[in-house]
Amino acid sequence: MKRTIYHIATELGLSPGTISKVINKTGNVSEETRKRVLDYIKEVGYVPATSARMLKSKRSYTIGVVFSEDLKIGLEHSFFASILQNFKSYVEKEGYELSFIVTQLGEHKMSYYEWCMNKKVDGVFIVVGEANDDGIIELANKNIPCVSTDIVIPGITSVISDNEDGIIQSLDYLFKDRSLSDVAIITGPLKSRSFYIRYQTYMNYLKTNKLPIKKSYIVEAESFGFTSGVNAANKLIEENPVLPKAILVGSDDIALGVLKSLKEHQIKVPDDIEIIGFDDIPFAKHFTPSLTTVKQDKVMIGETAAKALINMIEHSNQKQEILIKVPVSLILRESTK
Amino acid sequence: MKRTIYHIATELGLSPGTISKVINKTGNVSEETRKRVLDYIKEVGYVPATSARMLKSKRSYTIGVVFSEDLKIGLEHSFFASILQNFKSYVEKEGYELSFIVTQLGEHKMSYYEWCMNKKVDGVFIVVGEANDDGIIELANKNIPCVSTDIVIPGITSVISDNEDGIIQSLDYLFKDRSLSDVAIITGPLKSRSFYIRYQTYMNYLKTNKLPIKKSYIVEAESFGFTSGVNAANKLIEENPVLPKAILVGSDDIALGVLKSLKEHQIKVPDDIEIIGFDDIPFAKHFTPSLTTVKQDKVMIGETAAKALINMIEHSNQKQEILIKVPVSLILRESTK
DNA sequence: CTGTTAGCGCATTCAC
DNA sequence: GTGAATGCGCTAACAG
Numbered sequence: 010m011k012r013t014i015y016h017i018a019t020e021l022g023l024s025p026g027t028i029s030k031v032i033n034k035t036g037n038v039s040e041e042t043r044k045r046v047l048d049y050i051k052e053v054g055y056v057p058a059t060s061a062r063m064l065k066s067k068r069s070y071t072i073g074v075v076f077s078e079d080l081k082i083g084l085e086h087s088f089f090a091s092i093l094q095n096f097k098s099y100v101e102k103e104g105y106e107l108s109f110i111v112t113q114l115g116e117h118k119m120s121y122y123e124w125c126m127n128k129k130v131d132g133v134f135i136v137v138g139e140a141n142d143d144g145i146i147e148l149a150n151k152n153i154p155c156v157s158t159d160i161v162i163p164g165i166t167s168v169i170s171d172n173e174d175g176i177i178q179s180l181d182y183l184f185k186d187r188s189l190s191d192v193a194i195i196t197g198p199l200k201s202r203s204f205y206i207r208y209q210t211y212m213n214y215l216k217t218n219k220l221p222i223k224k225s226y227i228v229e230a231e232s233f234g235f236t237s238g239v240n241a242a243n244k245l246i247e248e249n250p251v252l253p254k255a256i257l258v259g260s261d262d263i264a265l266g267v268l269k270s271l272k273e274h275q276i277k278v279p280d281d282i283e284i285i286g287f288d289d290i291p292f293a294k295h296f297t298p299s300l301t302t303v304k305q306d307k308v309m310i311g312e313t314a315a316k317a318l319i320n321m322i323e324h325s326n327q328k329q330e331i332l333i334k335v336p337v338s339l340i341l342r343e344s345t346k
Numbered sequence: 347m348k349r350t351i352y353h354i355a356t357e358l359g360l361s362p363g364t365i366s367k368v369i370n371k372t373g374n375v376s377e378e379t380r381k382r383v384l385d386y387i388k389e390v391g392y393v394p395a396t397s398a399r400m401l402k403s404k405r406s407y408t409i410g411v412v413f414s415e416d417l418k419i420g421l422e423h424s425f426f427a428s429i430l431q432n433f434k435s436y437v438e439k440e441g442y443e444l445s446f447i448v449t450q451l452g453e454h455k456m457s458y459y460e461w462c463m464n465k466k467v468d469g470v471f472i473v474v475g476e477a478n479d480d481g482i483i484e485l486a487n488k489n490i491p492c493v494s495t496d497i498v499i500p501g502i503t504s505v506i507s508d509n510e511d512g513i514i515q516s517l518d519y520l521f522k523d524r525s526l527s528d529v530a531i532i533t534g535p536l537k538s539r540s541f542y543i544r545y546q547t548y549m550n551y552l553k554t555n556k557l558p559i560k561k562s563y564i565v566e567a568e569s570f571g572f573t574s575g576v577n578a579a580n581k582l583i584e585e586n587p588v589l590p591k592a593i594l595v596g597s598d599d600i601a602l603g604v605l606k607s608l609k610e611h612q613i614k615v616p617d618d619i620e621i622i623g624f625d626d627i628p629f630a631k632h633f634t635p636s637l638t639t640v641k642q643d644k645v646m647i648g649e650t651a652a653k654a655l656i657n658m659i660e661h662s663n664q665k666q667e668i669l670i671k672v673p674v675s676l677i678l679r680e681s682t683k
Numbered sequence: 684c685t686g687t688t689a690g691c692g693c694a695t696t697c698a699c
Numbered sequence: 700g701t702g703a704a705t706g707c708g709c710t711a712a713c714a715g
Binding site: 011051054056058059060061063064069071078083084085087090091093094097098101104106107108109111113117119123126127128129235265266269272291292295297 | 454
Binding site for chain 2: 693
């Protein structure tokens, strides 16, 4: 049977207000009746109707997810999907649920922020989106708890892998442990922030360590995928009669393409050249040769973001621009010696 | 500024009821005022507060998504993620949004169905779940529009790839076009319905075509991934001094593992043995050798499911047990000749 | 400590 | 064709 607080109030000989109080842990209720109500509620399986509660209390225990499709990065993208999955698991344990933010409600087009107001979401998690997207900037400027990953947005908390450290670990390994001399880089599109940071770190590393910088050893892939890796490697090979001893690659997807190109050119990995990727996608360890790479901790990213957001929702509500860096680790496999 | 129908009513010199009528296309409103209201609404960007609307109208324009985590198939699983993505794109165009169904709301544990009632979702899309899960069975038995994919549940509409046809196409190719004699099968865990159907179809094909069935040519992988493919292939090789001419593999993930094992055993693909997978995962075309496989149309599955569900929601509301099969196609690549 | 009451913003009668 | 009244189920403020 469908019940309201009124039903359970009369059934218990109490008033609706009291029921509401015990449910919301607010106001004074004697321990005795509190327990009585709680027991009864559990017994009959009563749950407050979310819509009515939302109407009054102006919140929804729901977190909006920005997963823009404009970038044609959908849920198919395992990296983001995985972060979202881990985020989801965590917030659900805390009693929140997820709802995808859309920019259209029925007929009406609306901004992310309008949608949030309309749905009364408690906070938003920006998984995929562009830092200069108007909708996202509006969100950042309004007073609604926000956490992002991957992209960094002025004014809001971001949880992101320690890209710098990943590159430094890789480079230390190549230059120091392996004592190599020349390390090239094949980066992903530099308009993407993460790729840019990785590239920057590489450049800085060479500079601060007074290592030679060779322009032809720097190639920017035209896109994110395997094929662009193949193309980038082809270009590198073409332009360099003498190849570097190692290549740092901006992402595993691209790196696997690089490996493919190398194989087609009969260049042996890791004997002729060593390769290090970034991400540790599931397939990295299955490829032949398996790929040495910087592992991003998707579980920790998702959970850290979840914790940060819930904390903002339940406590401060204070928005602050923090960059939370999640540690990465270099996984050594066959593509390096 | 935040508005309610009352605001816009007074601003227009009308009454709230009238506004409501034009928004909901109900009752009689003169064409003139209708237009006036519509225009004004658009101008000021008014959108009815969902919570209030839900409270009254008992619906939410939201579709619940069952994406059980019990099977440890999360959003990371690209096949399901992709279907969900395509489903999402479609329903959003139609003005619906997605919300993940959870079984816990705050403190209270609840069933899928209770959650649906509470959230007043208009329908549910079962992406990942077990056919014999109590929660799912309850959903199927209640009067709420439901569509599933991958799993088939008594009483509800399911959208699923034409597994039979995929296997028949593969087998026809191998036996008829290529005139091979022996084709083995490495199937995924048979407790999974899709794998079971594929396996069944293989057996039936051999039987009806009076082809010899060799027990050692039938291997069930212990799990879904790459590694289980390696193991299964190892087992097949071990048990068969004389290898089959081709292997049908239950999924691409497994097939790539099989290719790896073959490579390690110095068995040439496709010269010594030909391989056909199932799914057409993104990586299938990048592997060396690239994998011939049966492509599942994730776009069509997602969209077909969306259409079916929206149709149920907006029209019949009649639940019916239908199995909608989505065509598959054999993609020829290097792993076959 | 508990009960009463007034909305939250909208949709739906039922009058007009 | 339009407006006023009522209630959806709940919370919060206030009385008692």
